[in-house]
Structures are given as C-alpha cells and as structure tokens.
Amino acid sequence: MTNQSVTLRLLDKADREILKLPRSVKGAIYDFQHKFKNNPGSTGLQLKQLKGHEKLWSARINDEYRALLLRLADEDWLIVSVKHRKDVYEHLDRLAYSVNRITGGIEYVDLQVVEESVLAAQAASTPPAAATATPEPAPRAEPAPGQAASPAHAPLFVAWTEQQLTDLGVAGPLIPVIQALTTEDQLLGLVDYAPQLTGEVLLALYDKKSFDEVLEQVTAPVATPEAVDTDDFQAAVERPATIVTTTDEALREALEGEDFGRWKVFLHPTQAKLVNRDYNGPARVGGGPGTGKTIVALHRVKHLVEQLPPGRDKPVLLTTFNKNLAADLRSRLLALGGEALLGRVEISHVDQLALRIVREAEPGSRKQTIDDNQAVREWRSLLEELDESGWDAEFLQDEWSQVILGQAVASRTEYFRARRAGRGRTLTRAERADIWQLAERFTQRLDRLGRQTWDQVSERAARLEMQREQRILAIDQQREEAGGLDNIHLQAGSGGWLRYRYRHIVVDEAQDLRPAHWKMLRAMTAHSRNDLFLVGDTHQRIYKNQVTLGSLGINIRGRASKLSLSYRTTRQILRSALDVLSQEKYDDLDGNEETLAGYRSVLSGGEPDLHGCTDWDAEREAIAMLIDSWDDIPHEQIAICVPTNQMASETATTLAEHGVRAVEIGPDGPRGDDGVHIGTMFRFKGLEYQRMIVAGVSDGLIPRDDVNRRRTTDPVRHRREVQQARSLLFVATTRARDSLDIFWHGTPSPFLAPLVTAGR
Numbered sequence: 001m002t003n004q005s006v007t008l009r010l011l012d013k014a015d016r017e018i019l020k021l022p023r024s025v026k027g028a029i030y031d032f033q034h035k036f037k038n039n040p041g042s043t044g045l046q047l048k049q050l051k052g053h054e055k056l057w058s059a060r061i062n063d064e065y066r067a068l069l070l071r072l073a074d075e076d077w078l079i080v081s082v083k084h085r086k087d088v089y090e091h092l093d094r095l096a097y098s099v100n101r102i103t104g105g106i107e108y109v110d111l112q113v114v115e116e117s118v119l120a121a122q123a124a125s126t127p128p129a130a131a132t133a134t135p136e137p138a139p140r141a142e143p144a145p146g147q148a149a150s151p152a153h154a155p156l157f158v159a160w161t162e163q164q165l166t167d168l169g170v171a172g173p174l175i176p177v178i179q180a181l182t183t184e185d186q187l188l189g190l191v192d193y194a195p196q197l198t199g200e201v202l203l204a205l206y207d208k209k210s211f212d213e214v215l216e217q218v219t220a221p222v223a224t225p226e227a228v229d230t231d232d233f234q235a236a237v238e239r240p241a242t243i244v245t246t247t248d249e250a251l252r253e254a255l256e257g258e259d260f261g262r263w264k265v266f267l268h269p270t271q272a273k274l275v276n277r278d279y280n281g282p283a284r285v286g287g288g289p290g291t292g293k294t295i296v297a298l299h300r301v302k303h304l305v306e307q308l309p310p311g312r313d314k315p316v317l318l319t320t321f322n323k324n325l326a327a328d329l330r331s332r333l334l335a336l337g338g339e340a341l342l343g344r345v346e347i348s349h350v351d352q353l354a355l356r357i358v359r360e361a362e363p364g365s366r367k368q369t370i371d372d373n374q375a376v377r378e379w380r381s382l383l384e385e386l387d388e389s390g391w392d393a394e395f396l397q398d399e400w401s402q403v404i405l406g407q408a409v410a411s412r413t414e415y416f417r418a419r420r421a422g423r424g425r426t427l428t429r430a431e432r433a434d435i436w437q438l439a440e441r442f443t444q445r446l447d448r449l450g451r452q453t454w455d456q457v458s459e460r461a462a463r464l465e466m467q468r469e470q471r472i473l474a475i476d477q478q479r480e481e482a483g484g485l486d487n488i489h490l491q492a493g494s495g496g497w498l499r500y501r502y503r504h505i506v507v508d509e510a511q512d513l514r515p516a517h518w519k520m521l522r523a524m525t526a527h528s529r530n531d532l533f534l535v536g537d538t539h540q541r542i543y544k545n546q547v548t549l550g551s552l553g554i555n556i557r558g559r560a561s562k563l564s565l566s567y568r569t570t571r572q573i574l575r576s577a578l579d580v581l582s583q584e585k586y587d588d589l590d591g592n593e594e595t596l597a598g599y600r601s602v603l604s605g606g607e608p609d610l611h612g613c614t615d616w617d618a619e620r621e622a623i624a625m626l627i628d629s630w631d632d633i634p635h636e637q638i639a640i641c642v643p644t645n646q647m648a649s650e651t652a653t654t655l656a657e658h659g660v661r662a663v664e665i666g667p668d669g670p671r672g673d674d675g676v677h678i679g680t681m682f683r684f685k686g687l688e689y690q691r692m693i694v695a696g697v698s699d700g701l702i703p704r705d706d707v708n709r710r711r712t713t714d715p716v717r718h719r720r721e722v723q724q725a726r727s728l729l730f731v732a733t734t735r736a737r738d739s740l741d742i743f744w745h746g747t748p749s750p751f752l753a754p755l756v757t758a759g760r
C-alpha cells in the first residue's frame with residue numbers, strides 16, 4: 001500500500017458513536033486518522049480484512065478500540081464504526097453494509113447493536129426471537145388512518161410489506177427488526193441508530209402519512225435519478241445520500257465534543273444538493289422553520305467562494321433582514337470557513353447596504369433614518385398640525401410606503417392610476433388627491449427635520465443601483481459594438497472602473513425583504529449563472545412586504561425547492577406550531593401558493609404544555625415558578641416571548657423579584673448573554689432556544705383587538721393582519737428546541753383553539 005493520497009472519510013452516525021467515547025479515545029482517533037492517511041499499512045495499525053466481508057476491515061486505534069472501515073477503492077476508506085476490541089469479532093455476520101437502491105447512498109448497520117439496544121425494552125414482554133422472525137405477510141397495502149399507532153405489543157409496521165418498505169428506501173437489513181417493533185420507544189431508539197432515510201420514512205409512516213405521501217415527500221427528494229449499481233461503492237460515496245465528511249478539519253470538528261456543530265460537516269442529502277447545484281439564474285429555497293435554510297445559505301456561500309478564482313476582493317454578498325441576523329451569519333460563516341472564507345464575502349443586512357449606497361451617492365447628507373413606528377408618529381404629528389382627522393396615520397404610512405414609494409409613483413397623475421392591490425378599501429379620485437397632498441407635506445416635513453424612512457432609503461438605493469446597471473449595460477453594448485468583449489466596464493465620464501458590485505448574492509430571511517430591496521439586489525449582479533440564491537419561508541413573514549419576484553426582474557421559475565426536515569424542533573412542537581397556522585394560505589414569493597406539506601422532524605420530546613391563568617399577574621408568577629423549577633438549564637437557553645414591549649418589561653421585573661436575571665432582546669439582538677432572554681414576537685426571527693415560553697397568548701392580544709375590529713371595516717387588511725399575527729406566533733413557537741410552554745390569561749387566543757381542544 002502506498003502512503004500517497006489516501007482518502008479517509010467518516011460516515012454520519014459513526015460520529016455519534018465516537019462522541020459517546022471517553023475523551024482519551026477521541027484523542028486517539030484523531031491521531032489514528034493521521035497515521036492511517038500517512039500509511040494504512042503501517043504495522044501499528046494492524047489493518048485487516050474481516051472474515052466473511054469483502055469490503056469491511058478493522059484497524060487499531062489504541063489497545064482497546066478498533067475502527068471498522070469500508071474499503072471503497074484502493075486508497076479510499078470510510079470509517080463506519082468505532083468499537084471496543086472485544087465486540088468487533090464476535091458477531092461478524094451481524095454487520096451489514098450496502099448501497100441503497102433508491103438513494104444510491106452507502107448504509108451500514110450493526111444488527112447486533114440494534115437488537116441489543118433497540119429491542120431490549122421489549123424483552124420483558126415479548127420473546128426476543130421476535131426480533132429476527134420473518135414478518136407475517138401484510139394483509140393490505142395501506143393502514144387506515146390512526147392504525148400506525150397500534151395497541152401495545154402489536155407490531156407497529158405490520159401494515160406495510162417488505163417490498164413497500166424497500167420501495168420507500170428503508171435499509172434492507174433492518175426490515176426484520178422494523179417489523180418486530182411494537183412500542184414508540186423502540187421506534188425512537190431505532191430512528192436514532194438507523195440510516196437517515198430509514199428513520200425519516202418510519203417516523204412519517206408512524207405519524208400516519210400514507211405510503212404515497214411518504215414516497216413523494218420523504219423518499220423522492222433523496223432518490224437518485226440514475227440507475228444504482230449496488231456494487232459500486234465509490235460512486236455511492238460521492239452521492240449526496242451518503243452523508244460523510246472527508247477532510248481533516250471536518251473530522252476534527254466531529255471529534256470535538258457535545259455541541260460540535262454537525263451542521264458544518266454533515267449536510268442532509270436534500271441540503272447538499274441545493275448547496276452544490278449549478279443554477280442557470282436565480283434560485284430559491286423554501287421550507288419550514290429549522291429545516292436548515294440558513295445552514296444551506298452559509299454552505300452555498302462557501303461553495304460559491306470555492307469556485308472563485310483566487311483574489312482579495314469580495315465578490316459574494318451574503319445579506320439578510322436585520323443587523324442581529326447579519327452578525328449571526330458572520331459568526332457562523334467564520335465557524336464554517338474561517339477568515340479565508342470571510343475575506344471573500346461581504347456581509348451586510350439589506351438596510352445597511354441600501355444606506356451605504358445612498359450615502360455613497362450623497363456623501364454630505366447625514367439624515368437620521370427612522371423606522372416604521374417613528375414614521376407613523378410623524379404622520380400623527382402632521383395630521384395634528386393640520387388639524388386633519390379624516391385619515392388614520394397607519395393607513396397613510398402604509399399607503400405612502402407601499403403604493404407611492406413602493407411603485408415609485410412620481411406624480412399626482414401617476415398616483416391616480418396606481419394599482420392598489422391588497423390595500424383593502426378603495427379610494428375615490430378626490431381621496432387620492434387628498435392623500436397625494438398629505439404625502440407631499442409629509443416628505444417635506446421629513447426633509448425639514450433631516451429625517452428619512454427606511455422605505456425611502458431602500459427606494460433611493462434601488463433607483464441608484466438600477467441607474468448604475470443601465471450605465472454598465474450601455475458601456476457593455478458600446479464595447480460589443482466596438483468589438484471588445486471583456487467584462488470590465490469603464491465608467492462613462494469619470495475614468496473610473498464600473499462593474500457589477502457582486503458576482504453572487506445569497507439572501508437569508510427572504511420573505512421579509514421589501515420590493516425595493518429586491519430591485520436593488522437585482523441590479524447589483526449581472527443576470528448570469530448562480531447570480532441570486534434566496535432562502536426564506538413565507539409562513540414566517542412578519543412584516544407587510546409581500547412580493548412577486550418575477551415582477552421585480554427575479555425569475556425563479558423552475559429553480560425553486562423546499563427543505564422539509566426540521567433539525568431544530570421536535571415532532572410534538574412542530575405539530576402544535578402547524579396547528580397555529582390553521583388553514584391560512586401562503587405564497588411562494590412569486591405569486592403562487594406554497595405549503596408546508598412534508599414538513600417533519602425525527603426529534604421527539606414532550607407535548608407542549610399549555611397554561612391558562614386568571615390574569616396577567618398570575619401568568620407572570622407562573623412563568624417565574626416554571627423557570628425556577630428548571631434549575632439545570634442555563635438561563636440563556638430559555639426565552640420568553642410576549643406580545644408587547646410593556647409586557648416584556650413587566651415580565652423582566654417579575655423575574656427579578658424571583659432572583660432571575662432577564663436580558664431583553666432589542667432590535668439588534670439580545671442586550672447581553674447572561675440571563676433569560678425576553679422579547680416581543682418580532683425579535684425572535686432566526687433565533688433558537690432549548691426551552692421556549694410564549695406568554696400572553698390571550699384573546700385580544702394575539703391578534704390584537706384593533707385587528708379584530710377591522711373585520712368588517714377593512715376585511716382585506718384584517719385578513720392580512722390576522723395572517724401576520726399567526727405567523728408571529730408560528731415563529732415564536734418554532735424557536736423551541738426541546739420544550740414549549742404556552743401561557744395566556746383570561747380567554748386563550750383563537751389561534752390556540754386546535755391545541756386547547758386536542759388537550760395538547
């Protein structure tokens with residue numbers, strides 16, 4: 001054996017075995033992999049083929065432990081397991097490895113371990129022989145709803161034939177074990193151990209999905225399009241379905257301890273496909289909360305940077321909705337690829353980017369930029385000054401930002417003709433004239449005060465960038481006409497260089513960007529391969545910015561995909577969160593409908609706890625008591641989400657009375673680390689916590705009473721605001737990793753009806 005270019009990889013799940021080992025053994029594994037790559041044949045490693053196995057070998061890690069490796073090709077090895085020496089040679093016939101016919105990925109199972117750990121719970125009540133007994137042929141193809149959750153001791157998967165399970169991609173060697181499972185605990189034990197797809201399929205069936213639904217939602221997205229040669233392990237290891245890590249760096253990552261960031265090294269096959277695909281234009285990734293959209297965005301950035309020619313510039317833009325999220329992206333990108341990766345990427349949130357563009361064009365201007373709430377207050381002051389009581393300040397702010405600014409309406413005549421789709425009440429010509437005049441006064445007032453809104457900034461930035469693009473295109477055309485075809489653009493008149501600002505743009509939290517942001521981003525990169533990559537979930541849209549990307553020059557048709565496996569939330573929490581959304585309809589950012597069909601989790605935990613209280617004081621006391629009872633949970637892993645700022649402050653005061661420190665989450669994120677995080681629902685975008693408390697979920701607070709009052713006066717706005725309120729609650733509930741507690745006082749919010757009825 002040569003000592004040149006030996007590839008050593010680690011199969012996912014093997015890393016979990018490694019994590020459970022004592023620290024000293026982990027260190028030994030790290031040394032082992034170095035030695036192995038240097039020379040697998042060195043005597044100290046005692047590399048030997050296992051009896052009866054064509055591809056399986058063992059090698060010495062230290063006196064006690066052995067690595068089990070699949071030899072994929074001469075110099076290509078895959079660690080599939082790390083075992084104690086005494087357990088390796090005893091049951092060699094129980095070790096199984098194969099290439100899955102559906103996914104084309106490599107799967108490894110140790111039936112001895114599965115039966116000992118998974119079916120052990122059954123031993124007391126069921127003869128162990130059942131574990132390997134050939135299952136009875138299933139009487140029919142599909143179970144009636146509810147049948148999967150069988151009574152105690154009846155096999156859980158009796159309704160599906162071996163063929164059906166195989167067609168869904170379940171690992172063949174595990175089928176006899178699966179058909180012997182009788183309890184949920186056993187199933188969860190198996191899911192933890194089994195190859196990824198097997199676990200997902202079994203839980204989906206158990207959660208009462210039909211065969212066809214599982215085939216479509218779980219199996220098809222990871223099925224390989226080409227015919228699978230089940231003997232070709234080298235081809236198999238390259239497929240996304242084989243979840244492996246290769247490099248030193250990644251292996252070290254995987255060896256580094258409990259919370260080691262599996263996201264950096266083991267992508268789900270559906271995630272990996274999206275990260276590495278070559279797109280002939282803008283692409284969009286949707287998917288429910290916690291499905292790893294941000295993780296995909298980060299890996300996508302890394303992938304794009306890896307394709308760049310060497311350089312010191314930053315041709316990739318990674319952008320998101322606000323400062324806090326941008327800071328989080330920066331630290332995660334640093335964790336993923338270090339300074340070298342960060343050095344090629346510009347990370348800014350969209351408003352910051354827009355402000356920079358505007359300041360670049362108006363270097364002298366130092367206007368103060370105000371948010372929507374401040375803008376509404378300015379409208380109120382204007383209306384008071386004018387003694388004008390016929391208009392509502394919020395309505396005017398929306399009309400101005402969404403219709404006048406949103407459509408770049410430049411004159412009164414244009415405003416008379418402007419489309420007001422989705423704005424609710426219709427306006428007469430006289431009313432439009434009135435609003436136009438007020439809008440003019442409003443902008444003059446802002447100018448006079450040296451203020452501007454974020455809407456104005458993004459509109460201005462979009463206009464500037466679009467003009468810039470026009471200049472680039474004009475120069476391009478001149479060059480082409482002159483016969484020169486390089487892609488560097490000479491800025492007309494100035495003698496400087498003018499080119500597109502970025503080669504690739506990656507956007508997180510895409511659902512909340514304003515139309516003007518999209519126009520600006522579109523103009524910042526040429527229409528070319530892999531130009532824009534957007535991730536977002538419209539079910540989590542918590543602002544008013546609904547867009548149709550196609551109409552903004554961003555054509556994602558045929559390049560939209562969806563992630564559906566939650567890595568954050570348990571099945572129980574996910575189910576309750578989906579109940580909150582009810583039958584509400586959501587768009588796909590491009591004028592069509594998007595659903596969360598297939599959204600699922602393989603994590604399991606308790607059902608969310610519901611707590612009805614008599615009044616707000618009692619609710620806060622109950623929250624404080626609950627937190628007191630969690631004495632083993634670090635406080636920064638606990639968050640409380642409430643409907644208003646005042647409720648956030650009051651909750652913090654109550655906690656302080658109980659000796660619990662609270663940290664408020666401001667617009668720029670948590671103001672400190674040390675304490676329970678408290679914030680309004682708007683603040684929780686993109687965050688996650690081990691224990692989540694959503695409080696004040698009372699009728700009249702969620703949605704607010706004033707939203708309810710609009711049911712008859714302005715039904716369109718009412719609908720939109722109810723949807724937004726549902727999304728806020730959906731976002732809040734899906735921040736939970738392990739547990740969710742929902743509190744209310746008085747009557748619970750109508751959004752909780754399905755949970756309360758189901759007794760969840």
Ligand SMILES: Nc1ncnc2c1ncn2[C@@H]1O[C@H](COP(=O)(O)OP(=O)(O)OP(=O)(O)O)[C@@H](O)[C@H]1O
Pocket residue numbers: 261262263264266267268271287288289290291292293294295296537540566567568685686687688734
């Ligand atoms: N392949 C993976 N392996 C391990 N963990 C993962 C993987 N993908 C995502 N995660 C974890 O799942 C959690 C959610 O991921 P992420 O924040 O990317 O989801 P998201 O879809 O952007 O969520 P949201 O829409 O709620 O913002 C994170 O803790 C992340 O580290």
